[in-house]
Amino acid sequence: MQVSACARSVQLALCCFTTSKRSSRDDFKISRGAAARGKAMDFEWGTSASSLSPAAGDDDDGEPGSGDEDVLTSLGASYRAWRAYSREKRAHEYTKTRLVELIKRESALTKQLARLGGTVEGIECALMKLEDLKSAQVVLEGRYDAAVTGQAAREDLALELETVQRQCQLHTDRLHEAEAAASRWKSQYQQALPELACSNLEKERLTGELxxxxxxxxxxxxxxxxxxxxxxxxxxxxxxxxxxxxxxxxxxxxxxxxx
CATH class of the missing domain: 1.10.287 (Helix Hairpins)
Known part of the structure; x- marks a missing residue:
C-alpha cells in the first residue's frame, strides 16, 4: 500500500495535535489564572466584609482612625483583586484563542481526511507498513550489494579461468608440436636404422681388413x-x-x- 505525501503530512499533523504537550508558558498562565480566580474569591469575601464593616463600626467604641484604615485596606485588596482578574482574563482569552485554533486545525484535518477517504488508524497502519517496507528495502539493498560483490568476484574468477584456459591451450599446442616432432624424429630414426646397420657391418668388415x-x-x-x-x-x-x-x-x- 502506497501513501501519498499529503496523507503523510496529515498524519504527522494529527500526531502533533494529539501528542502535543503544554508548554511551560501555558502551565504558567494556567497557574496564574488559578491564582487570579482565588484572589477574585478573596476580593468577593473582602467586599462582603467591607459591606458589613459599618455594623462592626457601630459596635466599636468610636475610636478615631479605625474607618480610614479599613478603607485603605479595602482599596489595596481591590487593586490586587483587579490585577488578578486582569491576569486571569488575559489567560482566559489566550486559552480561548488557542482552543479555537486547535478546533479549527482539527476540523481542517478532519476535512482533509474526509477528502482523502481514510482514517487516522488507517494512515497509521499505512505508515507502519511503509516503515516495514523501508526496512525490507534496506535488507534487500544489503543483499543486492552482496550479490553485486559476488557477481564481481565471479567475473574476476571467470577472467582468471579464461586466462588459465588460454595458457593451457598454448601449452597443449606446444605439447602437440613436441609430439609431432618426436614422431618425426622417431620415423627418421626408423628410417636410419637400416643405414646404421649397414654402416656397422661395413665398419666390422673394414676392421677385419685392417x-x-x-x-x-x-x-x-x-x-x-x-x-x-x-x-x-x-x-x-x-x-x-x-x-x-x-x-x-x-x-x-x-x-x-x-x-
Missing amino acids: RKVKKTAVLLLNRQYVQLETMSKASQIPRSTGHLKVETKARSFSNVEII
Missing part, C-alpha cells in the same frame, strides 16, 4: 729385419750397437698387438 693388413705388415717387417740380421751376421761387421738396435726393433715389431 687387422689383416696390420698382421701382414708386421710379418713383412719381421721378415725384413730377419733378413737384415742374417745379412749383417754374414758380413761379420762388428757393430754391436747396430745389432742391438736391430734386435730391439725386431722384438718390438714382433710384440705389436694386432687389433
Whole structure:
C-alpha cells in the first residue's frame, strides 16, 4: 500500500495535535489564572466584609482612625483583586484563542481526511507498513550489494579461468608440436636404422681388413729385419750397437698387438 505525501503530512499533523504537550508558558498562565480566580474569591469575601464593616463600626467604641484604615485596606485588596482578574482574563482569552485554533486545525484535518477517504488508524497502519517496507528495502539493498560483490568476484574468477584456459591451450599446442616432432624424429630414426646397420657391418668388415693388413705388415717387417740380421751376421761387421738396435726393433715389431 502506497501513501501519498499529503496523507503523510496529515498524519504527522494529527500526531502533533494529539501528542502535543503544554508548554511551560501555558502551565504558567494556567497557574496564574488559578491564582487570579482565588484572589477574585478573596476580593468577593473582602467586599462582603467591607459591606458589613459599618455594623462592626457601630459596635466599636468610636475610636478615631479605625474607618480610614479599613478603607485603605479595602482599596489595596481591590487593586490586587483587579490585577488578578486582569491576569486571569488575559489567560482566559489566550486559552480561548488557542482552543479555537486547535478546533479549527482539527476540523481542517478532519476535512482533509474526509477528502482523502481514510482514517487516522488507517494512515497509521499505512505508515507502519511503509516503515516495514523501508526496512525490507534496506535488507534487500544489503543483499543486492552482496550479490553485486559476488557477481564481481565471479567475473574476476571467470577472467582468471579464461586466462588459465588460454595458457593451457598454448601449452597443449606446444605439447602437440613436441609430439609431432618426436614422431618425426622417431620415423627418421626408423628410417636410419637400416643405414646404421649397414654402416656397422661395413665398419666390422673394414676392421677385419685392417687387422689383416696390420698382421701382414708386421710379418713383412719381421721378415725384413730377419733378413737384415742374417745379412749383417754374414758380413761379420762388428757393430754391436747396430745389432742391438736391430734386435730391439725386431722384438718390438714382433710384440705389436694386432687389433
